[in-house]
Amino acid sequence: MNMRLTSSPRSGDPSWARSENARSRFGLVSRAPAPSGESTEPAKVRLHDICLSYRSQTGEQFPALDHINLEVNTGEFVCVVGPSGCGKSTLLHLIAGLHRQSSGEIWFAGTPVAAPGTDRIMIFQEHALFPWLTVGENVAFGMKMKGIQRREREERTRYYLRLVHLAKFEKSCIHQLSGGMRQRVAIARALATEPDVLLMDEPFAALDAQTRDILHDELERIWVETGRTIIFVTHNVREAVRLGDRVVLLTFRPGRVKSEFPIDLSRPRHLEDPEVAATARQVLDQLREEINQSLEAEYAAVIKPKIEP
Ligand code: ADP
Numbered sequence: 001m002n003m004r005l006t007s008s009p010r011s012g013d014p015s016w017a018r019s020e021n022a023r024s025r026f027g028l029v030s031r032a033p034a035p036s037g038e039s040t041e042p043a044k045v046r047l048h049d050i051c052l053s054y055r056s057q058t059g060e061q062f063p064a065l066d067h068i069n070l071e072v073n074t075g076e077f078v079c080v081v082g083p084s085g086c087g088k089s090t091l092l093h094l095i096a097g098l099h100r101q102s103s104g105e106i107w108f109a110g111t112p113v114a115a116p117g118t119d120r121i122m123i124f125q126e127h128a129l130f131p132w133l134t135v136g137e138n139v140a141f142g143m144k145m146k147g148i149q150r151r152e153r154e155e156r157t158r159y160y161l162r163l164v165h166l167a168k169f170e171k172s173c174i175h176q177l178s179g180g181m182r183q184r185v186a187i188a189r190a191l192a193t194e195p196d197v198l199l200m201d202e203p204f205a206a207l208d209a210q211t212r213d214i215l216h217d218e219l220e221r222i223w224v225e226t227g228r229t230i231i232f233v234t235h236n237v238r239e240a241v242r243l244g245d246r247v248v249l250l251t252f253r254p255g256r257v258k259s260e261f262p263i264d265l266s267r268p269r270h271l272e273d274p275e276v277a278a279t280a281r282q283v284l285d286q287l288r289e290e291i292n293q294s295l296e297a298e299y300a301a302v303i304k305p306k307i308e309p
Contacts (some may be wrong), residue, residue, distance in 0.1 A: 042110035043071035043196060044229045045095055050104035052090060063254035064090050068104070070248060070257060074196075077223055077230045079240035080248045081287060083294040087255030088233040092199045095231065096122050109196065116231055118146055121195040123186055125202045129174050135168035135185050136161065142193040160188040163222060182213035184218065191226065200232040204239070213271060220268055237287060241280045244270050249283060252290040252297070259286055 050068040053061040065087045072078050080088050093099045096104055097116040106113040108120065121142075129138045136157050143153045161167045164184040174182060183203060190198060204212045220243065223230055234240050240247045247261040261283055265275050 041074065041109070044074045044076070044109055045072040045231065046070075046105075046107040047091075047095070048105045050091075050094065050101045050106065052101045065094075065101070066254035066256045068255065068257060071230060072197075072229060074229055075227050077232065077243060077245045078242035078248060079232045079234060079246070080250065081234060081237055081240050081283065082250030082255060082258075083252045083287070083291045084235060085294065086250045086252050086290070088235075089201050089248060091250075091255070092122060092201050092231065095197075096120050096199055098122075106162070118142075118193050119196045120199055121190040121193060121197070122199045122201060123190050123203050125205045129175045129182060129185055129189070133173050133174070134170065135166060135174065135177070138174065138185055139189045139192050142189055146193055156192045156194075157188075160192045163191065163225065164188045164218065178211070179207050180215060183207065183215060186270070187219070187222065191222070191228070195228070197229045197231065198246055200230060200233055203232075205234070205236075212239070216271070217268065219243065224267075233263065237283045238271055238276065238280045240275050241265075241283065242271050242273075247283055248274070249286055249290075252293040258290065259283075 019149040047068050047070045050065055052062065053063045056062055068091065080091065082088050082277065090099065094101050095108075095113065097113050097120065108117070113120075130141065133141065139157045139160055140153045143156060148156070157170065158167065161170055164187055166181060166184055166188065169181070174185070177185065186203075187198075204215050207215065216239070219230075222228075228235060231242070232243060237247075241261075241263055244263050247263060248257060249261070250256065251258045251260045261279070263272070266277065269276055
Protein backbone atom coordinates (compact mmCIF):
# COMPACT_ATOMS: atom_id res chain seq x y z
CA MET A 1 0.00 0.00 0.00
CA ASN A 2 1.49 3.31 -0.94
CA MET A 3 0.62 5.98 1.53
CA ARG A 4 -1.37 6.28 4.36
CA LEU A 5 -2.11 8.60 7.18
CA THR A 6 0.34 11.33 8.05
CA SER A 7 2.85 10.21 10.63
CA SER A 8 1.52 12.72 13.13
CA PRO A 9 -2.13 13.75 13.26
CA ARG A 10 -3.00 17.19 11.87
CA SER A 11 -5.08 19.44 14.10
CA GLY A 12 -7.94 19.56 11.59
CA ASP A 13 -8.06 15.78 11.12
CA PRO A 14 -11.31 14.03 12.04
CA SER A 15 -11.28 11.95 15.20
CA TRP A 16 -11.13 8.60 13.36
CA ALA A 17 -7.89 9.62 11.70
CA ARG A 18 -6.39 10.64 15.00
CA SER A 19 -7.38 7.44 16.80
CA GLU A 20 -4.60 4.98 17.51
CA ASN A 21 -6.90 2.23 16.29
CA ALA A 22 -7.26 3.68 12.82
CA ARG A 23 -3.61 4.55 12.54
CA SER A 24 -2.33 1.24 13.80
CA ARG A 25 -4.75 -0.57 11.51
CA PHE A 26 -2.74 0.53 8.54
CA GLY A 27 0.35 -0.88 10.13
CA LEU A 28 -1.35 -4.13 11.07
CA VAL A 29 -2.90 -5.00 7.75
CA SER A 30 -0.24 -6.74 5.69
CA ARG A 31 -0.76 -4.80 2.51
CA ALA A 32 2.71 -3.42 2.01
CA PRO A 33 5.00 -5.45 -0.23
CA ALA A 34 7.49 -7.70 1.53
CA PRO A 35 11.03 -6.30 1.77
CA SER A 36 12.01 -8.38 -1.25
CA GLY A 37 9.32 -6.59 -3.25
CA GLU A 38 7.34 -9.86 -3.44
CA SER A 39 3.78 -9.76 -2.15
CA THR A 40 3.14 -12.04 0.83
CA GLU A 41 -0.41 -12.95 -0.22
CA PRO A 42 -2.21 -13.30 -3.55
CA ALA A 43 -3.73 -10.11 -4.92
CA LYS A 44 -7.33 -9.70 -3.77
CA VAL A 45 -8.33 -9.13 -7.39
CA ARG A 46 -6.18 -10.04 -10.37
CA LEU A 47 -7.09 -9.43 -13.99
CA HIS A 48 -4.85 -11.21 -16.44
CA ASP A 49 -4.99 -10.27 -20.12
CA ILE A 50 -8.70 -9.53 -20.09
CA CYS A 51 -10.40 -8.91 -23.44
CA LEU A 52 -14.10 -8.42 -23.92
CA SER A 53 -15.99 -7.84 -27.15
CA TYR A 54 -19.64 -6.91 -27.45
CA ARG A 55 -21.79 -7.73 -30.45
CA SER A 56 -23.33 -4.68 -32.14
CA GLN A 57 -26.90 -4.60 -33.45
CA THR A 58 -25.57 -5.40 -36.91
CA GLY A 59 -23.86 -8.49 -35.52
CA GLU A 60 -20.35 -7.07 -35.65
CA GLN A 61 -18.03 -7.72 -32.71
CA PHE A 62 -16.47 -4.62 -31.24
CA PRO A 63 -13.81 -4.74 -28.57
CA ALA A 64 -14.68 -2.98 -25.31
CA LEU A 65 -11.71 -4.12 -23.22
CA ASP A 66 -8.33 -5.00 -24.64
CA HIS A 67 -5.68 -6.99 -22.75
CA ILE A 68 -6.29 -5.50 -19.32
CA ASN A 69 -3.79 -6.50 -16.65
CA LEU A 70 -4.43 -5.23 -13.17
CA GLU A 71 -3.81 -6.32 -9.60
CA VAL A 72 -5.56 -4.91 -6.56
CA ASN A 73 -4.17 -5.76 -3.15
CA THR A 74 -6.11 -6.50 0.00
CA GLY A 75 -7.24 -3.28 1.64
CA GLU A 76 -6.24 -1.14 -1.33
CA PHE A 77 -8.43 1.69 -2.63
CA VAL A 78 -8.08 1.76 -6.40
CA CYS A 79 -9.87 4.30 -8.57
CA VAL A 80 -10.46 3.70 -12.28
CA VAL A 81 -10.88 6.69 -14.57
CA GLY A 82 -11.26 7.05 -18.32
CA PRO A 83 -13.43 8.68 -20.95
CA SER A 84 -17.08 7.76 -21.17
CA GLY A 85 -17.54 4.41 -22.92
CA CYS A 86 -14.00 3.14 -22.30
CA GLY A 87 -15.24 0.12 -20.37
CA LYS A 88 -14.99 1.16 -16.72
CA SER A 89 -18.39 -0.25 -15.74
CA THR A 90 -17.79 -3.34 -17.85
CA LEU A 91 -14.61 -3.97 -15.88
CA LEU A 92 -16.51 -3.86 -12.57
CA HIS A 93 -19.20 -6.17 -13.95
CA LEU A 94 -16.54 -8.70 -14.89
CA ILE A 95 -15.00 -8.61 -11.41
CA ALA A 96 -18.47 -8.96 -9.92
CA GLY A 97 -19.02 -12.05 -12.09
CA LEU A 98 -22.05 -10.46 -13.80
CA HIS A 99 -20.46 -10.78 -17.27
CA ARG A 100 -17.93 -13.15 -18.71
CA GLN A 101 -14.79 -11.92 -20.46
CA SER A 102 -14.10 -13.08 -24.04
CA SER A 103 -10.58 -14.13 -23.02
CA GLY A 104 -8.20 -13.81 -20.11
CA GLU A 105 -8.64 -14.69 -16.46
CA ILE A 106 -9.96 -12.98 -13.36
CA TRP A 107 -8.84 -14.22 -9.97
CA PHE A 108 -10.37 -13.34 -6.65
CA ALA A 109 -8.16 -14.07 -3.65
CA GLY A 110 -6.38 -16.71 -5.70
CA THR A 111 -9.54 -18.38 -7.06
CA PRO A 112 -10.90 -17.88 -10.61
CA VAL A 113 -14.09 -15.81 -10.78
CA ALA A 114 -16.85 -17.86 -12.38
CA ALA A 115 -20.04 -16.29 -11.01
CA PRO A 116 -21.31 -13.49 -8.75
CA GLY A 117 -20.51 -13.90 -5.07
CA THR A 118 -21.33 -12.13 -1.82
CA ASP A 119 -17.61 -11.52 -1.35
CA ARG A 120 -17.84 -8.84 -4.11
CA ILE A 121 -20.62 -6.31 -3.87
CA MET A 122 -21.47 -3.58 -6.39
CA ILE A 123 -22.73 -0.14 -5.44
CA PHE A 124 -24.26 1.87 -8.25
CA GLN A 125 -24.99 5.52 -8.92
CA GLU A 126 -28.67 4.77 -8.43
CA HIS A 127 -28.78 3.37 -4.93
CA ALA A 128 -31.43 0.75 -5.94
CA LEU A 129 -33.01 0.62 -2.50
CA PHE A 130 -36.44 -0.93 -2.00
CA PRO A 131 -38.89 1.93 -1.37
CA TRP A 132 -41.41 -0.35 0.36
CA LEU A 133 -38.88 -1.37 3.03
CA THR A 134 -37.63 0.79 5.90
CA VAL A 135 -33.99 1.87 6.11
CA GLY A 136 -33.21 -0.95 8.54
CA GLU A 137 -35.02 -3.55 6.41
CA ASN A 138 -33.07 -2.41 3.36
CA VAL A 139 -29.79 -2.86 5.21
CA ALA A 140 -30.91 -6.29 6.46
CA PHE A 141 -32.08 -7.44 3.02
CA GLY A 142 -28.77 -8.70 1.65
CA MET A 143 -28.03 -10.50 4.92
CA LYS A 144 -31.43 -12.21 4.76
CA MET A 145 -30.64 -13.40 1.24
CA LYS A 146 -27.33 -14.70 2.56
CA GLY A 147 -29.20 -16.72 5.22
CA ILE A 148 -27.87 -14.80 8.22
CA GLN A 149 -29.94 -15.40 11.36
CA ARG A 150 -32.36 -12.70 12.52
CA ARG A 151 -30.50 -11.78 15.70
CA GLU A 152 -27.21 -11.27 13.90
CA ARG A 153 -29.00 -9.35 11.13
CA GLU A 154 -30.41 -6.95 13.67
CA GLU A 155 -27.04 -6.46 15.37
CA ARG A 156 -25.23 -5.88 12.11
CA THR A 157 -27.96 -3.54 10.84
CA ARG A 158 -27.54 -1.36 13.90
CA TYR A 159 -23.74 -1.51 13.67
CA TYR A 160 -23.57 -0.53 10.00
CA LEU A 161 -26.22 2.18 10.33
CA ARG A 162 -24.12 3.66 13.12
CA LEU A 163 -21.06 3.41 10.88
CA VAL A 164 -22.75 5.55 8.20
CA HIS A 165 -24.25 7.89 10.84
CA LEU A 166 -27.85 6.87 10.19
CA ALA A 167 -28.63 5.06 13.45
CA LYS A 168 -31.59 7.32 14.12
CA PHE A 169 -33.18 6.50 10.78
CA GLU A 170 -33.51 2.74 11.13
CA LYS A 171 -37.32 2.87 11.09
CA SER A 172 -37.58 5.65 8.47
CA CYS A 173 -38.94 5.19 4.98
CA ILE A 174 -36.59 5.64 2.06
CA HIS A 175 -38.56 8.56 0.62
CA GLN A 176 -37.91 10.52 3.83
CA LEU A 177 -34.15 10.54 3.15
CA SER A 178 -32.02 12.89 1.04
CA GLY A 179 -29.98 11.56 -1.89
CA GLY A 180 -26.81 11.48 0.19
CA MET A 181 -28.52 9.60 3.01
CA ARG A 182 -29.90 7.05 0.57
CA GLN A 183 -26.45 6.45 -0.83
CA ARG A 184 -25.19 5.91 2.73
CA VAL A 185 -27.95 3.33 3.25
CA ALA A 186 -26.77 1.60 0.06
CA ILE A 187 -23.22 1.57 1.44
CA ALA A 188 -24.43 0.20 4.79
CA ARG A 189 -26.45 -2.49 3.00
CA ALA A 190 -23.41 -3.53 0.98
CA LEU A 191 -21.10 -3.53 4.00
CA ALA A 192 -23.57 -5.46 6.16
CA THR A 193 -23.06 -8.58 4.06
CA GLU A 194 -19.36 -8.18 4.93
CA PRO A 195 -17.94 -8.50 1.41
CA ASP A 196 -14.19 -8.48 0.88
CA VAL A 197 -14.43 -6.02 -1.97
CA LEU A 198 -16.69 -3.08 -2.71
CA LEU A 199 -17.10 -2.39 -6.42
CA MET A 200 -18.36 1.18 -6.67
CA ASP A 201 -19.64 2.44 -10.03
CA GLU A 202 -19.77 6.26 -9.98
CA PRO A 203 -21.63 6.08 -6.66
CA PHE A 204 -21.62 9.82 -6.00
CA ALA A 205 -22.08 11.12 -9.54
CA ALA A 206 -25.72 12.11 -9.04
CA LEU A 207 -25.14 13.98 -5.78
CA ASP A 208 -24.58 17.71 -5.32
CA ALA A 209 -21.02 18.84 -4.65
CA GLN A 210 -21.50 19.44 -0.94
CA THR A 211 -23.06 16.05 -0.29
CA ARG A 212 -20.34 14.41 -2.36
CA ASP A 213 -17.65 16.06 -0.23
CA ILE A 214 -19.28 14.70 2.92
CA LEU A 215 -19.54 11.22 1.44
CA HIS A 216 -15.89 11.29 0.42
CA ASP A 217 -15.02 11.86 4.07
CA GLU A 218 -17.44 9.15 5.17
CA LEU A 219 -16.18 6.61 2.66
CA GLU A 220 -12.56 7.26 3.56
CA ARG A 221 -13.40 6.82 7.24
CA ILE A 222 -15.39 3.62 6.57
CA TRP A 223 -12.55 2.27 4.46
CA VAL A 224 -10.09 2.91 7.29
CA GLU A 225 -12.37 1.41 9.92
CA THR A 226 -13.38 -1.71 7.98
CA GLY A 227 -10.17 -2.38 6.03
CA ARG A 228 -12.21 -3.33 2.93
CA THR A 229 -10.74 -3.39 -0.56
CA ILE A 230 -12.42 -0.81 -2.81
CA ILE A 231 -12.44 -0.51 -6.59
CA PHE A 232 -14.07 2.79 -7.43
CA VAL A 233 -15.02 3.89 -10.94
CA THR A 234 -15.41 7.59 -11.60
CA HIS A 235 -15.07 10.07 -14.44
CA ASN A 236 -14.04 12.70 -11.88
CA VAL A 237 -10.23 12.79 -11.67
CA ARG A 238 -10.12 15.01 -8.60
CA GLU A 239 -12.42 12.55 -6.80
CA ALA A 240 -10.16 9.66 -7.83
CA VAL A 241 -7.03 11.39 -6.48
CA ARG A 242 -8.82 12.47 -3.31
CA LEU A 243 -9.86 8.87 -2.54
CA GLY A 244 -7.48 6.42 -4.14
CA ASP A 245 -4.22 4.77 -3.20
CA ARG A 246 -3.80 4.39 -6.92
CA VAL A 247 -5.53 5.78 -9.99
CA VAL A 248 -5.75 3.57 -13.06
CA LEU A 249 -6.37 5.41 -16.32
CA LEU A 250 -8.03 3.55 -19.18
CA THR A 251 -7.74 4.51 -22.84
CA PHE A 252 -10.66 5.39 -25.06
CA ARG A 253 -12.33 2.41 -26.74
CA PRO A 254 -11.22 -0.31 -26.48
CA GLY A 255 -10.23 0.18 -22.84
CA ARG A 256 -6.59 -0.56 -22.09
CA VAL A 257 -4.57 0.43 -19.06
CA LYS A 258 -2.83 3.58 -20.25
CA SER A 259 -1.18 4.59 -16.95
CA GLU A 260 -1.24 3.91 -13.26
CA PHE A 261 -0.66 6.73 -10.79
CA PRO A 262 0.28 5.78 -7.21
CA ILE A 263 -1.22 8.50 -4.99
CA ASP A 264 1.29 8.96 -2.24
CA LEU A 265 -0.48 11.81 -0.45
CA SER A 266 -1.24 11.88 3.26
CA ARG A 267 -4.76 11.20 4.55
CA PRO A 268 -7.29 12.42 5.26
CA ARG A 269 -7.34 14.38 2.00
CA HIS A 270 -9.61 17.08 0.72
CA LEU A 271 -10.66 17.92 -2.82
CA GLU A 272 -9.24 21.41 -2.49
CA ASP A 273 -5.79 20.33 -1.20
CA PRO A 274 -3.13 21.83 -3.52
CA GLU A 275 -1.37 18.42 -3.70
CA VAL A 276 -4.62 16.75 -4.77
CA ALA A 277 -5.15 19.42 -7.43
CA ALA A 278 -1.57 19.11 -8.72
CA THR A 279 -1.74 15.31 -8.95
CA ALA A 280 -5.16 15.48 -10.60
CA ARG A 281 -3.66 17.78 -13.24
CA GLN A 282 -1.07 15.13 -14.12
CA VAL A 283 -3.78 12.51 -14.53
CA LEU A 284 -5.96 14.94 -16.49
CA ASP A 285 -3.17 15.71 -18.94
CA GLN A 286 -3.18 12.09 -20.00
CA LEU A 287 -6.94 11.70 -19.80
CA ARG A 288 -7.44 14.71 -22.06
CA GLU A 289 -5.76 12.88 -24.96
CA GLU A 290 -8.27 10.05 -24.56
CA ILE A 291 -11.24 12.40 -24.25
CA ASN A 292 -10.15 14.15 -27.45
CA GLN A 293 -10.12 10.81 -29.23
CA SER A 294 -13.57 9.99 -27.92
CA LEU A 295 -14.87 13.37 -29.10
CA GLU A 296 -13.31 12.86 -32.53
CA ALA A 297 -14.93 9.41 -32.76
CA GLU A 298 -18.31 10.83 -31.76
CA TYR A 299 -17.92 13.67 -34.24
CA ALA A 300 -16.99 11.25 -37.02
CA ALA A 301 -19.99 9.07 -36.22
CA VAL A 302 -22.33 12.05 -36.50
CA ILE A 303 -20.74 13.57 -39.60
CA LYS A 304 -20.17 10.36 -41.56
CA PRO A 305 -23.75 9.61 -42.66
CA LYS A 306 -24.02 13.13 -44.04
CA ILE A 307 -20.94 12.94 -46.23
CA GLU A 308 -21.48 9.42 -47.50
CA PRO A 309 -23.44 9.15 -50.76
P1 ADP B 1 -17.93 3.31 -19.24
O1 ADP B 1 -18.39 2.75 -17.95
O2 ADP B 1 -16.46 3.56 -19.29
O3 ADP B 1 -18.70 4.52 -19.68
P2 ADP B 1 -19.07 0.88 -20.34
O4 ADP B 1 -18.35 -0.19 -19.64
O5 ADP B 1 -20.44 1.21 -19.86
O6 ADP B 1 -18.17 2.20 -20.38
O7 ADP B 1 -19.15 0.52 -21.88
C1 ADP B 1 -18.01 0.24 -22.70
C2 ADP B 1 -18.45 0.08 -24.12
O8 ADP B 1 -19.21 -1.11 -24.25
C3 ADP B 1 -19.34 1.21 -24.61
O9 ADP B 1 -19.03 1.47 -25.96
C4 ADP B 1 -20.74 0.66 -24.46
O10 ADP B 1 -21.61 1.24 -25.41
C5 ADP B 1 -20.52 -0.82 -24.73
N1 ADP B 1 -21.45 -1.69 -24.00
C6 ADP B 1 -21.61 -1.73 -22.67
N2 ADP B 1 -22.51 -2.69 -22.34
C7 ADP B 1 -22.92 -3.24 -23.51
C8 ADP B 1 -23.83 -4.29 -23.85
N3 ADP B 1 -24.50 -4.97 -22.90
N4 ADP B 1 -24.00 -4.60 -25.15
C9 ADP B 1 -23.31 -3.95 -26.11
N5 ADP B 1 -22.44 -2.97 -25.86
C10 ADP B 1 -22.24 -2.61 -24.58
